[in-house]
Amino acid sequence: MAACEIPVYLASEWVIVTYLGVLDVGGTITIHIFSCYFGLGVSKALFRATQQPLHPKETPTPGSDLMALVGTLILWVFWPSFVAVLCQPGDAQHRAILNTLLAMSASAITTVVASSLLHRDGKLSPGHLQNGSLAGGVAIGVVADMAVPPAAALALGSLSAAVCVLGFRFLTPLLGRKLTLHDQCGIHNLHGLPGILGAAASVVAVLLASKDISGSQPSQLSPAGGNASEVVEGQRWGRGVGGQALCQAAGLAVALGASLLAGLLTGAVLRLPCLARPPQRLCFDDSLYFKIQEQAESPGPDSSAEEGALALKEQV
Numbered sequence: 286m287a288a289c290e291i292p293v294y295l296a297s298e299w300v301i302v303t304y305l306g307v308l309d310v311g312g313t314i315t316i317h318i319f320s321c322y323f324g325l326g327v328s329k330a331l332f333r334a335t336q337q338p339l340h341p342k343e344t345p346t347p348g349s350d351l352m353a354l355v356g357t358l359i360l361w362v363f364w365p366s367f368v369a370v371l372c373q374p375g376d377a378q379h380r381a382i383l384n385t386l387l388a389m390s391a392s393a394i395t396t397v398v399a400s401s402l403l404h405r406d407g408k409l410s411p412g413h414l415q416n417g418s419l420a421g422g423v424a425i426g427v428v429a430d431m432a433v434p435p436a437a438a439l440a441l442g443s444l445s446a447a448v449c450v451l452g453f454r455f456l457t458p459l460l461g462r463k464l465t466l467h468d469q470c471g472i473h474n475l476h477g478l479p480g481i482l483g484a485a486a487s488v489v490a491v492l493l494a495s496k497d498i499s500g501s502q503p504s505q506l507s508p509a510g511g512n513a514s515e516v517v518e519g520q521r522w523g524r525g526v527g528g529q530a531l532c533q534a535a536g537l538a539v540a541l542g543a544s545l546l547a548g549l550l551t552g553a554v555l556r557l558p559c560l561a562r563p564p565q566r567l568c569f570d571d572s573l574y575f576k577i578q579e580q581a582e583s584p585g586p587d588s589s590a591e592e593g594a595l596a597l598k599e600q601v
C-alpha cells in the first residue's frame with residue numbers, strides 16, 4: 286500500500302504546491318486530505334460491499350484508550366511546530382504557531398462541550414477527546430501563516446471540533462450503513478472533514494485578505510509597517526486574488542480526486558491473491574509481531590491467537 290501511495294502522494298503534492306501554487310503551510314490539503322481519502326478508497330475497494338461484522342477486539346480497551354490520550358497530548362503539544370516548521374522564519378512563522386495554538390485550544394474546549402452534550406448522562410467519550418481536540422490543528426493548516434484575525438482562528442478550531450464530534454456520532458455510522466465504508470479510526474472525521482473545512486476557509490481568507498491590503502493606509506504598506514508581510518503575500522499571488530482563491534479550490538479538488546482514485550486502485554491491487562492477508566481472527570491483535578503479556582482474565586483466546594500467529598508466520 287505504501288509503495289502505491291507515496292509516488293502518487295509526491296505527484297499530487299507537486300501539482301498542488303509547485304504547479305498550482307496553493308498556499309498550504311500545514312499540509313492540510315496535501316497531507317491530511319490526501320491520506321484520508323486515499324485510505325478510505327483503499328478500504329472501500331478492499332472490502333467492496335461486504336458489511337464487516339463487528340470484530341470482538343475492535344472496540345478499544347481502557348488501556349488502549351488511555352495510551353491514545355497520551356498520544357493525543359503529545360500531538361497537541363507539538364502540532365504548532367509541525368505546522369510552522371516550513372514557514373518563512375519571522376512574522377509568518379510566529380503567526381502560524383499562534384493561529385494553530387488558538388485553533389487547537391478552541392477545539393479542545395468545544396470537544397469537551399460537544400461530547401458531553403451528545404451523551405445523555407453528560408459524560409465524555411475518550412474517542413471524541415482523542416480526535417476532536419486535534420481537529421482545529423488539521424483545519425488551520427491551510428491558513429495558519431496568513432494574517433487571519435484571532436477570532437477567525439478560534440472559530441475555525443471550534444467549528445472543526447464540532448464537525449469532528451458530530452461526524453463520529455452521525456456520519457461514520459451513516460457511511461457504514463449506506464456505503465458499507467469501513468472507517469475504523471474515524472479518519473474521515475479528524476482528517477477529511479476538518480481538512481475540507483480548512484480548505485474552504487482558505488478560499489475565504491484569500492478573498493478577504495485582498496480587501497485588507499487594498500483598503501489599508503499607505504503608511505501601513507511600508508516595509509516597516511505591521512502589514513508588510515501581507516503585502517509581500519499579495520504581490521506573490523501574481524494571478525490576483527480571485528485567481529489564488531480559485532487555485533485553493535482547485536488544489537482541494539486535485540487532492541480529493543487523485544487520492545480517491547489512487548486509493549481505489551490500490552485497494553483493488555491489494556485484493557490480488559498473491560498478497561497474503563492476515564485471517565480475520567488475527568486482526569486487531571498485536572501478538573503477530575509483539576510479545577504481548579497474557580491477560581489474566583482471558584488466557585484462552587490470547588494463547589490461541591498467538592499460536593495462530595506463529596502458524597501464519599511459518600506460512601508466510
Ligand SMILES: *[C@@H]1O[C@H](CO)[C@@H](O)[C@H](O)[C@H]1NC(C)=O
Pocket residue numbers: 353356357411412413415416419469470471475
Ligand atoms: C480517534 O478516535 C478513534 C476511535 O475512537 C481512535 O481509534 C483513534 O485513535 C482516534 N484518533 C486519534 C488521533 O487519537
